[in-house]
Amino acid sequence: MGAVVALDRLLDQRQVWRGRQAQARPQGLQPSGYGALDQRLPDGGWPPAALSELLLASPGCGELQLLWPTLARLTGAGERVVLVAPPFIPYAPAWQAAGVDLRWLAQVEADNAEALWAAEQCLRSGSCAAVLCWPERAEDRALRRLQVAAETGNALAFACRPQQAAHNPSPAALRIAIDARPAQWRVIKCRGGLPPALPIASAQRS
Amino acid sequence: MLWACILFPQLALDSILRERDDADAPLVLISGPVQRRVLQAVNPAAAKLGLRAGQALTAARALADGFTCVEADPARIEQLQQLLATWAYRFSAQVSRHYPRALLLEVGSSLQLFGPWPAFEARLRQELAELGLRQRIVLASNPVAARMLANAHDGLAVTDPNDTRAALLNLPIDRAGLPADTREALMRMGLRRLGEVMALPRDALAKRFSAQVQVHLDQLFGLRNLGLGFYLPPDRFEARLELNFDVESHQALLFPLRRLLNDLAAFLAGRDCGVQRFALHLEHHEGAATVLLVGLLAAERDAAMLFELARGRLEALTLRAPVRTLRLLADDLPAFVPQHQALFDPRAQQSQPWEQLRERLRARLGDDAVKGLRAEADHRPECAWQGAEQGAPGALLAPPGSRPGWLLPEPRLLSEAGLQLLGQAERIESGWWDGGDVRRDYYRIETRDGLRGWAYRDLAQPGPLWLQGWFA
Structure with missing residues (x-):
């Protein structure tokens, strides 16, 4: 037998999957800002210091709506958020209207091959609170690198990928598919818990 | 004293x-006229071969080899x-x-x-x-x-x-x-x-x-004073290193480069300043020298960091001819302000500061790769944002949800089949004073897949809808 490990610690670290979690969860470290979603996630929000994957039905189908409250909270606290090679131009007035403090938002331009490198550097540095990237053809190895870098730098990593990738396994701690019609979020995988069976209606888009 | x-x-x-x-x-230093070369100094390995300072070169060649x-x-x-x-x-x-x-x-x-x-x-x-x-x-x-x-x-x-x-x-x-x-x-x-x-x-x-x-x-014995001229540090740094042989690969340039940058760092510490911009001249046997400019956003003086940044740029360079000489020039030497770090920093202690990370990214991806986002007080979508060194919020506040989060780099022609226009048009008419005159009716649209976009009809040339952004 190996070393004795306290049961509490295992459970706290969510290393052990528990079939049924009926008790109310405390507020997580990184709440997404959407109560309905936070309630269903084992960490009470985004998994801290880990990679979260957003699987988009198509680009622009609602990823910002999901992320904006988190980015607003982080930049409001004076933490840096980096967009690595976004597919479109972030429209500054809209981001500002969503509550994001533009002083703490940085954008890195890089081509496909360099984007993963840049994202990894940002995550690993520990000076960024969240890093968003759009890896186009990311194999398992690249995602694993991002996951490790996010752990090292204690940062939130978000990778936006097309929904076709949902069938492939991924080392991400959380995978959420975003559907446009009907507008809903489906949790495909969440580390340390059972993914909720029912999709979550995304908040009504105005 | x-x-x-x-x-x-x-x-x-x-x-x-x-x-x-x-x-x-074994290495010896020679001097004197061509007819009579004399050993000026010898290193210990050469001394072991029996070479002594003051010997004629011909005598030395007779004594030892290699x-x-x-x-x-x-x-x-x-x-x-x-x-x-x-x-x-x-x-x-x-x-x-x-x-x-x-x-x-x-x-x-x-x-x-x-x-x-x-x-x-x-x-x-x-x-x-x-x-x-x-x-x-x-x-x-x-x-x-x-x-x-x-x-x-x-x-x-x-x-x-x-x-x-x-x-x-x-x-x-x-x-x-x-x-x-x-x-x-x-x-x-x-x-x-x-x-x-x-x-x-x-x-x-x-x-x-x-x-x-x-x-x-x-x-x-200190009975009279000697008038000493004191040293005044120069305002710029220049160092030159001859390589003595042709260097064709980046790898072989790194060692002399490190030496040059160590010298630069010693110089900077002595003047208590940092370096913001320096040029590395790679001189070839013939033709103009290749100039590698290394620009930093903030003054730095750490030798290891300068080396890493210069290395990143050097590796991206293609050498068109073998390099004979390295020359380092630094003119821009602003005051160095050390990084402020609080004792109870919320982020991890081993972390790399943002300034360093930014330099790293710029060194590899290009000078303009890292940008902030600045909101401008302009109603025209293409003028309402700007990439800037430091992001800043704008004075003009848009109501939440009224503008799309993503903007297309160029407006795209949209076929109206299966499209649904949501709500009334919003007219944006502006820019007659700077030549970028815009008269457009903006609509929120929803595609068949449920995507919501922002499209306009140009009033100057009525016709199809142009898609300009996504409400993501």
């Missing part, structure tokens, strides 16, 4: 050896002495290069900061060893005494004028820096030590020898 003299007994040889990665291979000959270069030594003065300027405000191959430092006022003397001396020796130079250090109560005592001692520290006098009286005459004929005359009189000379009547000495001898002796 206390004066330290740092003597560099092998400056010419060390200046060559420090730039070579095979310092243990040693490297390097031409002595006075310009290189001058450059190194300049660098050493800059380095010494960190420790004292009064640095003099009065004597060749030696530095005089007034250290009495520096002891408060760097002292006590044994620790200070150890630090000087360690930093010189890192620069690859052999040294002798002597501390005395006046500069001339320090210089002359360094001829005979290493590590001597006589802080008291009386101790200095005692040490000087014991100094052999041939080490006292007297002119050669005087030295010889004194030796022939049977005098061996300076004390014996000083015991002679002063007027008799003055009668027999020139006035300079008496002046020198008075300066040596």
Whole structure:
């Protein structure tokens, strides 16, 4: 037998999957800002210091709506958020209207091959609170690198990928598919818990 | 006042050896006219082969084989002495290069900061060893005494004028820096030590020898002052490194580059400034030099960081011809403000500061790769944002949800089949004053897939819808 490990610690670290979690969860470290979603996630929000994957039905189908409250909270606290090679131009007035403090938002331009490198550097540095990237053809190895870098730098990593990738396994701690019609979020995988069976209606888009 | 003299007994040889990665291979320094080449200095490995300084090169070739000959270069030594003065300027405000191959430092006022003397001396020796130079250090109560005592001692520290006098009286005459004929005359009189000379009547000495001898002796014992010219650091850094062979790969350039940047960092620390922009000139055998510009957003002076940044840019460069010489030029030397770091930083301690990360990214991805986002007070979507070095919020507040989060780089023609227009049009009419006149009706649209976009109809040329953004 190996070393004795306290049961509490295992459970706290969510290393052990528990079939049924009926008790109310405390507020997580990184709440997404959407109560309905936070309630269903084992960490009470985004998994801290880990990679979260957003699987988009198509680009622009609602990823910002999901992320904006988190980015607003982080930049409001004076933490840096980096967009690595976004597919479109972030429209500054809209981001500002969503509550994001533009002083703490940085954008890195890089081509496909360099984007993963840049994202990894940002995550690993520990000076960024969240890093968003759009890896186009990311194999398992690249995602694993991002996951490790996010752990090292204690940062939130978000990778936006097309929904076709949902069938492939991924080392991400959380995978959420975003559907446009009907507008809903489906949790495909969440580390340390059972993914909720029912999709979550995304908040009504105005 | 206390004066330290740092003597560099092998400056010419060390200046060559420090730039070579095979310092243990036999190497000799040659000088003299082409017809009669003479060995000026030899390193220990060459001495083991039986080579001695002063030998003719032909004799040396007859004695041994397989040693490297390097031409002595006075310009290189001058450059190194300049660098050493800059380095010494960190420790004292009064640095003099009065004597060749030696530095005089007034250290009495520096002891408060760097002292006590044994620790200070150890630090000087360690930093010189890192620069690859052999040294002798002597501390005395006046500069001339320090210089002359360094001829005979290493590590001597006589802080008291009386101790200095005692040490000087014991100094052999041939080490006292007297002119050669005087030295010889004194030796022939049977005098061996300076004390014996000083015991002679002063007027008799003055009668027999020139006035300079008496002046020198008075300066040596602190009876007269020597007028020293003090070193003033230059405003720019320039260093040149000849490679002696053609270098075609980046890898082989890294070692000399590191050496240059270490020198730059020593220079910057001495001036208490940082470097914002420097140029690396890669000079070829013929044709213009390739210039590699390294620009930083904030002043830096850490040698390792400068090396990493320069390396990132160097590796992206394609060398069109073999490189013969490296030259480093730094003009822009602003004040260096060290990174402020709070004791209880919310982020992890081992983290790399954002400024460093930004430099890293710029070094690899290009100068304009990292941008902030600035909102502008303009209603035209294409003018309402701007990439800037530092992001900033704008004065014009859009109601939440009224503008799309993503903007297309160029408006895209949209076919109206299956589209649904949501709500009323919003007219944006602006920009008649700057030539970018815009008259458009904006609609929120929903595609068949449920995507929500922002599209407009141009009122100047009525026609199809143009998609400009996504409400993501």
